[in-house]
Amino acid sequence: xxDREKRQSIIxxxxxxxxxxxxxxxxxxxxxxxEAGLLITPTSIPYEAMQPEQIVYMGLDGSFDPAQRPSxxxxxxxxxxxxxxxxNAVVHAHPTYCTILAIMGLEIPPIHYMVACAGGxxxxxxxxxxxxxxxxxxxxVKALDGRLACLLEHHGMIAVGPSLAKAMWLxxxxxxxxxxxxxxxxxxxxPLLPTEEIENVRTRMAGYGHAEK
Numbered sequence: 001x002x003d004r005e006k007r008q009s010i011i012x013x014x015x016x017x018x019x020x021x022x023x024x025x026x027x028x029x030x031x032x033x034x035e036a037g038l039l040i041t042p043t044s045i046p047y048e049a050m051q052p053e054q055i056v057y058m059g060l061d062g063s064f065d066p067a068q069r070p071s072x073x074x075x076x077x078x079x080x081x082x083x084x085x086x087x088n089a090v091v092h093a094h095p096t097y098c099t100i101l102a103i104m105g106l107e108i109p110p111i112h113y114m115v116a117c118a119g120g121x122x123x124x125x126x127x128x129x130x131x132x133x134x135x136x137x138x139x140x141v142k143a144l145d146g147r148l149a150c151l152l153e154h155h156g157m158i159a160v161g162p163s164l165a166k167a168m169w170l171x172x173x174x175x176x177x178x179x180x181x182x183x184x185x186x187x188x189x190x191p192l193l194p195t196e197e198i199e200n201v202r203t204r205m206a207g208y209g210h211a212e213k
């Protein structure tokens with residue numbers, strides 16, 4: 001994709017987040033690796049009114065045009081892309097069930113084999129820190145070590161991937177898993193799959209259709 005197509009793809013993904021119900025208003029934000037930096041959603045602009053030229057370009061040194069204002073969460077987008085050369089897209093949202101678990105400080109354990117899609121046998125919950133801070137960024141990067149998704153305590157969730165389509169797909173899947181885990185907790189303590197089985201599933205999933213979305 002060229003520059004404008006990438007910018008439009010970010011806007012389209014933001015609109016889709018809200019249409020799917022995994023985000024509300026402009027509380028979510030999305031970034032996409034681009035050239036020697038990244039493209040990221042601006043702050044406080046309704047997705048419906050957002051134009052491609054309003055998507056902010058940032059260098060990996062954190063520089064950006066002072067006439068533009070990137071998302072207040074730009075720090076963890078930047079730090080994730082710096083730390084993870086395998087990641088080209090970062091999706092942050094406040095899905096209802098992910099946020100419920102995050103408020104309770106709960107990670108998502110291996111209740112279902114699809115937990116493997118996030119890269120391991122759990123979806124970790126990063127400790128709380130004020131939004132937009134370097135402390136939150138450090139917690140997020142650590143929670144994503146060896147993973148493709150995490151929850152943020154008292155906040156929301158992050159999903160990453162080699163493409164925006166894959167990161168979006170995973171964001172939806174993590175919210176589904178969060179809803180399933182929440183439902184299980186209403187009944188009791190759910191039985192869990194062993195780590196060995198999650199690793200077996202990860203191996204079998206390699207190259208499957210959904211992994212190429």
